[in-house]
Amino acid sequence: MDDELTWRSGFKDVLPTIFGYIGIGLAFGIIAKAGHFSVLAAVLMSLIVYAGSAQFVMVSMLAAGSPIGAIVLSTALINARMALMSMTVAPLLQEESMLQNITAGTLLTDETFALTMNKLNHTGHTLHSRWLHAANIAAYLVWAGATLAGAMLGQLIPNPADLGLDFAVVAMFIGLLYLQIITDRTHPRRRQVGLAVFVAALMVVLMRFMPGNLAILAATVIGCLGGMAVKHRD
């Protein structure tokens, strides 16, 4: 990763995350098809909802005949953490037009958010929408393409899990977390490591009381408040 914020650089930087989108996209297509959803429904879900874990929950809720209101509410709760990511990226594009901001927000994902945070460590904390658009659009197309492939060829291709492809996303988050901690100079390294340990412990405790997706949101909010408190004490 370098300090270039061009379209080309955006496509290049997003490349390592593509495996994750392919692995999970294929798995989603296969599961949606196995749950008696049409290819069209699976692809539409990936194009319109565009949110990994929420889509898996939607498929199981629809198959179980849950009411639409409950499905929409669950999706919103699972994706609520996106608001925190959007709010973190938004100040970096404040000088750009509203259209660029809305476009960037529309396609922002966990992965392209994390990639953006890593990129900032190489660009002196500046961002340009074209770099983010390139990463976002590549991710979006690969996600939709992998869903289509999974839904159409589900029976023909080997199970992505056998190839270890389902772990691609986890591996990517390990990489982005590690690189973030070693390169992010916003706070002293000691405090970043302390924050990570604190949030990890919070996750274990919170998941005693709530599903993982809500725990992610709660642990992040409590973790950030903890970071603020420690900074004031230092």
Place this chain on the structure above:
Amino acid sequence: MTKTVFFAILLSGIATWLIRVLPFILVKRFTLPAWLIDFLSYVPVAILTAIYVESLLTYHAGRWPSVNLPNLLASGPTFLAAIVSKNLLVIVIVGIASMAVLRALGWG
């Protein structure tokens, strides 16, 4: 595709889109207060840790979460690859290979 499936997709899509886009619109219109900027500066490490740890745990209603052993085991070589290479592509490929080996051994 039934009408229910279509409207579930459409409404969930709109809800998700609003969650993603509204912060951009608000931040464009208003300047964030200093405390919020301070708060948001902790989001990257906090949220990445939370997302990662979530993948190591399995939720059970009313009980403590259990450990997702395959993901924990595959994390070892992946962290090692991160420390040695500092290259995201290498890290992801080592991660996938680690999990493929675990599955081939029947441990995944």
